[in-house]
Amino acid sequence: MPPATPKRRNAEKTQQAILDAARQTFFEKGYDAAGTREMADRANVNVALINRYFGSKEGLFKKAILPELNIEFLLAGDMADFGQRVANMFAAKTGEKEFDPLVALLRASTSKEAIPLLRQTVEDQIIKPLALRLNGNTAHERASLIVTQLAGYDLLNRVVDVQTTSTGGTEDMVRLLGKTLQDLVDRV
Amino acid sequence: MPPATPKRRNAEKTQQAILDAARQTFFEKGYDAAGTREMADRANVNVALINRYFGSKEGLFKKAILPELNIEFLLAGDMADFGQRVANMFAAKTGEKEFDPLVALLRASTSKEAIPLLRQTVEDQIIKPLALRLNGNTAHERASLIVTQLAGYDLLNRVVDVQTTSTGGTEDMVRLLGKTLQDLVDRV
DNA sequence: ATGATAAGTAATCAACTGTTGACTTATATA
DNA sequence: TATATAAGTCAACAGTTGATTACTTATCAT
Missing domain, CATH: 1.10.357.10 (Tetracycline Repressor, domain 2)
Incomplete structure (x- = not known):
C-alpha cells in the first residue's frame, strides 16, 4: 500500500537520492550492468525521473561519478x-x-x-x-x-x-x- | 540467395570458425557487449550452433579466450x-x-x-x-x-x-x- | 538404396534494456 | 480559492539479449 502521507515533493531531495543510488550502483556494477530501474528503485523514485533530471544514463553517470x-x-x-x-x-x-x-x-x-x-x-x-x-x-x-x-x-x-x-x-x-x-x- | 552448392557440412571447421569469430569479437567488445548473434554472423554460422557446440556463451569464452x-x-x-x-x-x-x-x-x-x-x-x-x-x-x-x-x-x-x-x-x-x-x- | 545419425536451420521464448509521451497530482503563487 | 506550474506516475515502445525447441537436410555406413 502507498504511504498514508503521500510523500512530500522535493525535486532537490529526489535528485540527491538518485545521485546517491547511482553512485552505489555504478560502483557495484560498472556502467553497462547498472540498470536505470535498479537505481530508481534504490532511490525510491520513478524511473522516468532519471531522464527528466539527468537527460540520460550517460548524463547521470557524468553527474554522479565524475x-x-x-x-x-x-x-x-x-x-x-x-x-x-x-x-x-x-x-x-x-x-x-x-x-x-x-x-x-x-x-x-x-x-x-x-x-x-x-x-x-x-x-x-x-x-x-x-x-x-x-x-x-x-x-x-x-x-x-x-x-x-x-x-x-x-x-x-x-x-x-x-x-x-x-x-x-x-x-x-x-x-x-x-x-x-x-x-x-x-x-x- | 543461398549458395548454389549448399555448403559442405563440417563440424570441425564450423567450430573453428566460431572460435575465430568469438576471439575477435570478445577482443573488440569485451564479454557482455559481445553478442552471440554477431559472432555467429561473423562465422557464417547459425546462432544455435554456438550453444550446441559450446553449451553457452561462457563455455565459448572459456574455449576461445582462456x-x-x-x-x-x-x-x-x-x-x-x-x-x-x-x-x-x-x-x-x-x-x-x-x-x-x-x-x-x-x-x-x-x-x-x-x-x-x-x-x-x-x-x-x-x-x-x-x-x-x-x-x-x-x-x-x-x-x-x-x-x-x-x-x-x-x-x-x-x-x-x-x-x-x-x-x-x-x-x-x-x-x-x-x-x-x-x-x-x-x-x- | 536405405536408414541412422550428425549438422544445420528457423522460430520463438522470456527477460531485460534505456527512453518517451501522456497522464495525474501536489504545491505555491496570485 | 482558483490556477499555473512543477513533480511524480504509468504504460508502453522498440530494441536487445542468451538460450531452447522442433524441425529439415546432408552425410555415411550398411
Missing part, C-alpha cells in the same frame, strides 16, 4: 614519502566495500559509452595534476606509470579479486609497492 | 633484461588492432560472469609462472606488481586510450617502464 574523482588525497602531503603513504592507502582499502570513485571508474572502463568520459577524466583530473607535482622532463611519463600501476593494482585486487599477496600480511606488498611508486616520483 | 593466454613470450629470455625487453613489447603494441589475449582479458575484466574465470587464469597462468622465475621470498608479491603494472599499462593505453606519453616518441616511456619492471625482478 565529480567524485578527487585526487587531493594523493597530492596532499610531502612528495618525499609519496610512495609509502599511497601504498598504505591502497593496501588498506583492499576488500573495502564502500563507494570508491577509482574503482567505479575501473568498473566502467570497458564500456563503449563510458570510455570517452573516462579518458578525459583520467588525463585531466589525474595524470596532469600528478605530473605537475613531479620534477624533471619525464614528469608526464612517470605520472602515467604511477597511475597505471595504481589502476592495475586496484583492478586486480578489488575488481577481479586476485590473490596478490602470498603468506600472511600485506607488509611486504606495501613496502614493495611504496618503493616502486617512490622511485617513479624520484626520477627512477 | 587457452590463448600464453605468457611464454614474457618468460622466454634472460631475466637480466626482462624489464627492457617486456617494456619494448608492450610499448610496441600500443595502437595495435589485432587480437591480443591480454587485452581481451582486460576488456572482460568487469563482467560478473567472466571475473571468476579471469581470477583463476591470472593467478595460475600468469602470476604463479612469473613468480617461479623470480628469486627471494617476496617473489609472489613482486610478480603481482609486475602484472598489475602491465595490466594497468595496457588498460589505460589500449582500452581507455589515454595519452601516457608527452612529447614525441616513446623512448622515455620504454626506458622508465623497463627500469620499473627490472627493479621488481631484481628485488626492488
Whole structure:
C-alpha cells in the first residue's frame, strides 16, 4: 500500500537520492550492468525521473561519478614519502566495500559509452595534476606509470579479486609497492 | 540467395570458425557487449550452433579466450633484461588492432560472469609462472606488481586510450617502464 | 538404396534494456 | 480559492539479449 502521507515533493531531495543510488550502483556494477530501474528503485523514485533530471544514463553517470574523482588525497602531503603513504592507502582499502570513485571508474572502463568520459577524466583530473607535482622532463611519463600501476593494482585486487599477496600480511606488498611508486616520483 | 552448392557440412571447421569469430569479437567488445548473434554472423554460422557446440556463451569464452593466454613470450629470455625487453613489447603494441589475449582479458575484466574465470587464469597462468622465475621470498608479491603494472599499462593505453606519453616518441616511456619492471625482478 | 545419425536451420521464448509521451497530482503563487 | 506550474506516475515502445525447441537436410555406413 502507498504511504498514508503521500510523500512530500522535493525535486532537490529526489535528485540527491538518485545521485546517491547511482553512485552505489555504478560502483557495484560498472556502467553497462547498472540498470536505470535498479537505481530508481534504490532511490525510491520513478524511473522516468532519471531522464527528466539527468537527460540520460550517460548524463547521470557524468553527474554522479565524475565529480567524485578527487585526487587531493594523493597530492596532499610531502612528495618525499609519496610512495609509502599511497601504498598504505591502497593496501588498506583492499576488500573495502564502500563507494570508491577509482574503482567505479575501473568498473566502467570497458564500456563503449563510458570510455570517452573516462579518458578525459583520467588525463585531466589525474595524470596532469600528478605530473605537475613531479620534477624533471619525464614528469608526464612517470605520472602515467604511477597511475597505471595504481589502476592495475586496484583492478586486480578489488575488481577481479586476485590473490596478490602470498603468506600472511600485506607488509611486504606495501613496502614493495611504496618503493616502486617512490622511485617513479624520484626520477627512477 | 543461398549458395548454389549448399555448403559442405563440417563440424570441425564450423567450430573453428566460431572460435575465430568469438576471439575477435570478445577482443573488440569485451564479454557482455559481445553478442552471440554477431559472432555467429561473423562465422557464417547459425546462432544455435554456438550453444550446441559450446553449451553457452561462457563455455565459448572459456574455449576461445582462456587457452590463448600464453605468457611464454614474457618468460622466454634472460631475466637480466626482462624489464627492457617486456617494456619494448608492450610499448610496441600500443595502437595495435589485432587480437591480443591480454587485452581481451582486460576488456572482460568487469563482467560478473567472466571475473571468476579471469581470477583463476591470472593467478595460475600468469602470476604463479612469473613468480617461479623470480628469486627471494617476496617473489609472489613482486610478480603481482609486475602484472598489475602491465595490466594497468595496457588498460589505460589500449582500452581507455589515454595519452601516457608527452612529447614525441616513446623512448622515455620504454626506458622508465623497463627500469620499473627490472627493479621488481631484481628485488626492488 | 536405405536408414541412422550428425549438422544445420528457423522460430520463438522470456527477460531485460534505456527512453518517451501522456497522464495525474501536489504545491505555491496570485 | 482558483490556477499555473512543477513533480511524480504509468504504460508502453522498440530494441536487445542468451538460450531452447522442433524441425529439415546432408552425410555415411550398411
